[in-house]
Amino acid sequence: MVGIATRDMAASLAFYRLLGLPLPEGQPLEPHVELDLGGVYLCWDSIELLREVYQGWEEPRGHRIExxxxxxxxxxxxxxxxxxxxxxxxxxxxxxxxxxxxxxxxxxxxxxxxxxxxxxx
Missing domain, CATH: 3.10.180.10 (2,3-Dihydroxybiphenyl 1,2-Dioxygenase, domain 1)
Incomplete structure (x- = not known):
């Protein structure tokens, strides 16, 4: 699983749809969204969810993955x-x-x- 932390779920999902990922509509308010790419999952998590799950989590700065x-x-x-x-x-x-x-x-x-x-x- 590869996770993407996002401040704006709707904007992030719309961006990745433009790149051709088959993300279903109707999930812009969900705190967690998953896409199965044939056994490898690409996931989006809201900042709020990450802070809840990983207490003390701070939003990273800079380029981390590509x-x-x-x-x-x-x-x-x-x-x-x-x-x-x-x-x-x-x-x-x-x-x-x-x-x-x-x-x-x-x-x-x-x-x-x-x-x-x-x-x-």
Missing amino acids: LAFECSSPDEVDQLYERVVSGGYEGHREPWDAFWGQRYAVLRDPDGNLISLYAAM
Whole structure:
């Protein structure tokens, strides 16, 4: 299981839906949301829930983990980046041709996590 701490469940779920994750609608007020990705769960927990479960928990600062989404082509990296940014979310680094042979871009989710998009060139 990979957990994402979120200040705004609705905004976070909407962001990840734009990236293509099949998250069901109707969960924006839930304190915990799970998505089974074939035996690996991606989960979202509200800050309030985390503080209740892990007494004394403090919200972390800075980049801690990265999620990367593989795209089918370099053009899809560009299109997905533009769709998410046009949806009102923040881009961190516009698409570029990386020296390691991939088209690459980096977004920020609503909680400041860096999310990569990539495709083989």
